[in-house]
Amino acid sequence: MDPQATTATRDGAPTDSKDAKDRAYYARIAKDYFRRQDQPIQRLSTRIESSWLREQIRPGSRVLLVGVGGGREIGPLLDLECQITAIDYSPEMVEVGRVHWEGRPIEWAVADAHQLAEYADRFDVVLCLAALNYFVEPGKAMEAMASSLVSGGRLIVSSINGSHRTEHGYTAPAGHHRTLFNPKSLTRLAEDAGLRPEPIRGIRILTDCLPVAWNRPGAKRLQSTALRAILLIEPLLRRIVSPEHAKFLWLIATRP
Numbered sequence: 506m507d508p509q510a511t512t513a514t515r516d517g518a519p520t521d522s523k524d525a526k527d528r529a530y531y532a533r534i535a536k537d538y539f540r541r542q543d544q545p546i547q548r549l550s551t552r553i554e555s556s557w558l559r560e561q562i563r564p565g566s567r568v569l570l571v572g573v574g575g576g577r578e579i580g581p582l583l584d585l586e587c588q589i590t591a592i593d594y595s596p597e598m599v600e601v602g603r604v605h606w607e608g609r610p611i612e613w614a615v616a617d618a619h620q621l622a623e624y625a626d627r628f629d630v631v632l633c634l635a636a637l638n639y640f641v642e643p644g645k646a647m648e649a650m651a652s653s654l655v656s657g658g659r660l661i662v663s664s665i666n667g668s669h670r671t672e673h674g675y676t677a678p679a680g681h682h683r684t685l686f687n688p689k690s691l692t693r694l695a696e697d698a699g700l701r702p703e704p705i706r707g708i709r710i711l712t713d714c715l716p717v718a719w720n721r722p723g724a725k726r727l728q729s730t731a732l733r734a735i736l737l738i739e740p741l742l743r744r745i746v747s748p749e750h751a752k753f754l755w756l757i758a759t760r761p
């Protein structure tokens with residue numbers, strides 16, 4: 506075989522690397538990033554997470570966004586006048602974000618969550634939403650993200666909850682990576698990275714048990730009304746239902 510013929514993705518990873526299928530997938534779906542976010546359940550997540558970010562992040566903080574995709578969380582961070590660095594290993598995702606947020610003061614870079622040495626000891630907040638589950642080695646990525654924080658800085662991670670009933674029996678398609686956590690294992694992952702975790706929060710208590718068709722534009726009237734009603738009771742559910750029953754988990758952990 507001619508070694509010169511070895512191909513590479515745009516950021517230099519060989520196409521036969523163990524995450525090649527994942528990378529090809531993100532390259533394919535990047536252009537649809539903001540269309541996918543514009544669905545009732547996704548809008549609900551972003552609304553809840555944005556309000557939590559406003560509570561948790563001090564104005565002017567230095568924030569690193571890891572596995573950022575197009576950056577659905579960037580709006581509230583700009584309102585807080587944060588200094589934003591946004592990274593993703595998919596050049597296509599970075600391009601979508603860069604174009605969408607053009608003219609805003611954001612530093613964009615193609616970078617792998619497992620290799621963050623150049624960002625060490627720099628950030629007040631590291632934010633990683635809905636991405637940890639897809640990293641090849643989540644423990645290693647958690648350590649890399651923890652090292653990017655200054656002492657007293659906080660890591661904020663959202664993760665699919667493996668205990669949620671929609672996840673039972675799910676296996677990722679061959680060649681793709683997906684590691685699931687529950688409140689206990691996510692907390693342990695943060696502790697193993699040397700962080701001090703707070704109690705886990707849960708979001709999207711019922712919504713992901715609904716038929717997928719309900720979450721699309723053009724859902725029938727009765728379906729959209731039922732979905733809207735369920736979205737309305739989410740704040741109440743979050744107060745009374747344990748995170749064990751939520752579709753997504755939120756972890757906040759401090760670097761000592």
Ligand SMILES: C[S@@+](CC[C@H](N)C(=O)[O-])C[C@H]1O[C@@H](n2cnc3c(N)ncnc32)[C@H](O)[C@@H]1O
Nearest residue numbers: 531572573574593594595598617618634635636
């Ligand atoms: C499900 S998307 C979530 C995107 C965004 N955080 C959001 O919540 O909309 C997962 C993202 O993680 C990125 N990703 C996966 N593995 C990565 C890695 N090792 N390093 C950096 N980004 C990665 C993908 O390219 C993709 O943009």
